[in-house]
Amino acid sequence: MLMPYRDIPAEPEVDAPDADTVLLANRVEKTYPNGTHALDEVRLRVQRGDFVSLLGPSGCGKSTLLKMFAGLESPSHGHIRWAGADTPAKSGLKTAMVFQEATLMPWATVQANVRLPLDLAKVPAVDSGPRVQKALESVGLARFGESYPRELSGGMQMRVSIARALVTEPDVLLMDEPFGALDEFTRLRLDADLRALWAQRNGSGQPLSVVFVTHSISEAVYLSSRVVMMAARPGRMVADLPVAEPVRDEEFRLSNPFAAYCRDLSIRLLAASGEQHT
Ligand SMILES: Nc1ncnc2c1ncn2[C@@H]1O[C@H](COP(=O)(O)OP(=O)(O)OP(=O)(O)O)[C@@H](O)[C@H]1O
Numbered sequence: 001m002l003m004p005y006r007d008i009p010a011e012p013e014v015d016a017p018d019a020d021t022v023l024l025a026n027r028v029e030k031t032y033p034n035g036t037h038a039l040d041e042v043r044l045r046v047q048r049g050d051f052v053s054l055l056g057p058s059g060c061g062k063s064t065l066l067k068m069f070a071g072l073e074s075p076s077h078g079h080i081r082w083a084g085a086d087t088p089a090k091s092g093l094k095t096a097m098v099f100q101e102a103t104l105m106p107w108a109t110v111q112a113n114v115r116l117p118l119d120l121a122k123v124p125a126v127d128s129g130p131r132v133q134k135a136l137e138s139v140g141l142a143r144f145g146e147s148y149p150r151e152l153s154g155g156m157q158m159r160v161s162i163a164r165a166l167v168t169e170p171d172v173l174l175m176d177e178p179f180g181a182l183d184e185f186t187r188l189r190l191d192a193d194l195r196a197l198w199a200q201r202n203g204s205g206q207p208l209s210v211v212f213v214t215h216s217i218s219e220a221v222y223l224s225s226r227v228v229m230m231a232a233r234p235g236r237m238v239a240d241l242p243v244a245e246p247v248r249d250e251e252f253r254l255s256n257p258f259a260a261y262c263r264d265l266s267i268r269l270l271a272a273s274g275e276q277h278t
Pocket residue numbers: 032033034036037038056057058059060061062063064065235
């Protein structure tokens with residue numbers, strides 16, 4: 001039996017300001033200058049405190065959409081709204097992005113790497129020091145502030161990259177396959193830590209909304225409150241699956257509902273790949 005999906009809305013989402021909507025993509029199209037039609041009529045609403053995964057095959061436009069939410073790309077048609085505003089700056093939302101590679105400065109210590117966004121914002125050292133330490137603690141690296149990136153494992157470097165994103169205390173965290181290059185054990189560990197971090201923020205009354213890009217069905221199901229599935233050529237939304245389970249732990253990962261979610265998404269992903277427009 002297939003899971004109860006919410007249909008992708010046929011009508012455009014309204015722009016009416018809604019205190020709970022942090023990100024809105026409304027009928028977004030993207031055609032790159034070389035003619036590649038990367039996104040077609042994409043609609044997505046991200047609510048405050050959501051953990052939304054974008055799941056889909058290579059080339060379906062996941063990174064393109066994420067870059068638009070980061071304000072790094074513009075739609076060719078349609079629009080993006082940040083808490084109702086037409087630019088991230090006007091919205092007052094703090095947005096941070098984490099890429100697939102840790103992209104650390106190799107010549108700088110872990111502390112200096114994590115402090116970078118605060119230095120760029122000219123936050124005085126007396127304030128930035130404790131914030132850097134808090135961000136490092138939240139990713140389990142409190143003791144590694146003086147280390148250099150080359151002295152850390154790939155998983156630890158990725159934790160530094162996440163700490164650098166968290167140090168600004170963002171409202172929205174945009175993550176583009178952050179754990180894609182890591183081995184399976186490290187990835188499972190970081191998935192669990194990320195989910196715990198998100199749950200902690202949402203329990204503290206300072207909700208964190210996450211948009212997380214992945215190729216991995218099981219990772220998407222484990223992490224997300226919603227999995228939005230995309231198909232390629234042109235990139236488009238094909239399904240929106242709420243994952244209702246409140247507790248994400250090893251028991252959930254080994255449970256029948258988890259397997260059912262994964263199986264269901266696999267079937268839909270295969271069906272969507274077979275329906276590619278030419
Ligand atoms: N700057 C660009 N100029 C031209 N075409 C681009 C550009 N960036 C992406 N594309 C094309 O747009 C489509 C979507 O690319 P995008 O990187 O968003 O996909 P993706 O879903 O993130 O893929 P992957 O899973 O491989 O990272 C692809 O066909 C890609 O070749």
